[in-house]
Amino acid sequence: MASTTTKEKVLGCLQTIKNNYALTQAGILLLAAENAPDTFEECYAHISGHPEAQQFAYIKYIFNDYELLKHSSNELRKSVLRNCLKETFEMLKVELVTDEEKEILLQAPWYRFLRMVRNSLSHDFKFRFRDYDKPKLPVSWSNLTITIEMDNEFLPMAGFLTRAKVQQLLEEVFEYIRTNIR
DSSP states (O other), X not given: OOOOOHXXXXXXXXXXXXXXXXXXXXXXXXXXXXXXXXXXXXXXXXXXXXXXXXXXXXGGGGGGOHHHHHHHHHHHHHHHHHHHHHHHHHHHHHHOOSHHHHHHHHTSTTHHHHHHHHHHHHTTSBOOOOTTTGXXXXXXXXXXXXXXXXXXXXOOTTTTSOHHHHHHHHHHHHHHHHHHOO
C-alpha cells in the first residue's frame, strides 16, 4: 500500500470538512421537504430499537412548526460551519509540522484571520485579543477586517462572516494547500 504524503492527507481532511458542510446542506434540504415528517417516521421505524435512536426520537416535534424547523435548520448550518472553521485550523496546525510547512502556513493570506476566528469560535464566540495579538491588528481577509475595537465583542456572522464567506475561506485554504505544500 502506498504511503500518503502530508499534502494528500491534509487535502483529504480539508475535503472531508467541506463534505461535512455539503452533507449538512443536503440534509437540511431533505428536512425541508414536504414529506419530511412521514419520511422521518418511516426511517425511524427501522432503527427505533437502537439505543442511539432513542436519544433523538423527540426531535420530530420540530417538523410540526415550519418556523421552528427553519430556525433549527439555520442553527444547525451555523454550528457545522463554525465547526468546519475550527477543525480546519486545528488540523492544519497538527498536520503541517515541518519548519517549511509551518512557514508556508504562517504566510497564508488567510492564516491570521482564520486563527483569530478560530479563537473566537473555540471559546465564547467573542474576540479576546491577547497581548501577542494586539500588535498584529488589524487583520484582513477578503474585505473583512478584524480590528482592536472588536476586542470583547461577538464575532459577527450576519453581514460579516456569512455562510458564503466561510465557504470561500474553506475553498481558499484548500487551494492554498494544494498549490503551496509539497
